[in-house]
Amino acid sequence: AQKITQTQPGMFVQEKEAVTLDCTYDTSDQSYGLFWYKQPSSGEMIFLIYQGSYDEQNATEGRYSLNFQKARKSANLVISASQLGDSAMYFCAMRDENSGYSTLTFGKGTMLLVSP
Amino acid sequence: SAVISQKPSRDICQRGTSLTIQCQVDSQVTMMFWYRQQPGQSLTLIATANQGSEATYESGFVIDKFPISRPNLTFSTLTVSNMSPEDSSIYLCSVEDLLGTGKLVANYGYTFGSGTRLTVV
Numbered sequence: 001a002q003k004i005t006q007t008q009p010g011m012f013v014q015e016k017e018a019v020t021l022d023c024t025y026d027t028s029d030q031s032y033g034l035f036w037y038k039q040p041s042s043g044e045m046i047f048l049i050y051q052g053s054y055d056e057q058n059a060t061e062g063r064y065s066l067n068f069q070k071a072r073k074s075a076n077l078v079i080s081a082s083q084l085g086d087s088a089m090y091f092c093a094m095r096d097e098n099s100g101y102s103t104l105t106f107g108k109g110t111m112l113l114v115s116p
Numbered sequence: 117s118a119v120i121s122q123k124p125s126r127d128i129c130q131r132g133t134s135l136t137i138q139c140q141v142d143s144q145v146t147m148m149f150w151y152r153q154q155p156g157q158s159l160t161l162i163a164t165a166n167q168g169s170e171a172t173y174e175s176g177f178v179i180d181k182f183p184i185s186r187p188n189l190t191f192s193t194l195t196v197s198n199m200s201p202e203d204s205s206i207y208l209c210s211v212e213d214l215l216g217t218g219k220l221v222a223n224y225g226y227t228f229g230s231g232t233r234l235t236v237v
Binding site: 042043106 | 210
């Protein structure tokens with residue numbers, strides 16, 4: 001079974017600073033995908049960034065980058081130049097491809113608060 | 117990427133009643149997923165719905181409590197039956213979708229509806 005661990009229940013950062021949100025995973029699969037989603041207080045889930053297990057380069061999407069360390073089984077999200085609108089819940093997730101179809105397993109999430 | 121319209125966005129319901137949540141996708145999709153997010157918790161997959169077949173439920177979820185319909189490739193409903201306060205959660209539908217990452221090789225991820233915030237009193 002796959003497992004996602006996010007050890008930081010909450011993180012605080014000042015506006016314009018960078019912040020790293022931790023995510024470690026456990027899987028016996030060789031091929032998997034890792035995702036980060038943002039959930040504002042409104043409840044919607046917003047896709048941020050994706051990293052495939054065979055991707056040699058770390059994924060980047062604008063201010064978001066993923067620090068992928070395969071040997072350590074970690075996929076930390078780095079947000080550069082934090083903005084007040086970044087305050088939200090952040091979930092790390094992994095694609096499960098063992099069941100014949102693809103589903104997502106989510107971590108417990110990290111609440112990020114950005115202060116002025 | 118796909119656009120999902122999920123209704124209702126929120127509701128307050130009496131215990132013992134049922135609520136049906138709808139998700140309409142602007143394109144045809146093979147699989148739709150339904151998730152529950154209890155207060156302060158992560159997302160848990162309830163079931164996967166394929167058009168033309170019965171939904172596949174995850175451990176801990178049963179069809180009698182969460183009946184799902186999937187009449188075509190763009191629409192699905194989830195009903196929360198005989199509700200109790202423990203059913204108070206956010207319910208989200210999701211579809212597999214092309215990621216808008218701009219990469220040359222298409223990667224598939226997941227797009228979510230805006231969620232239904234259910235409170236049972």
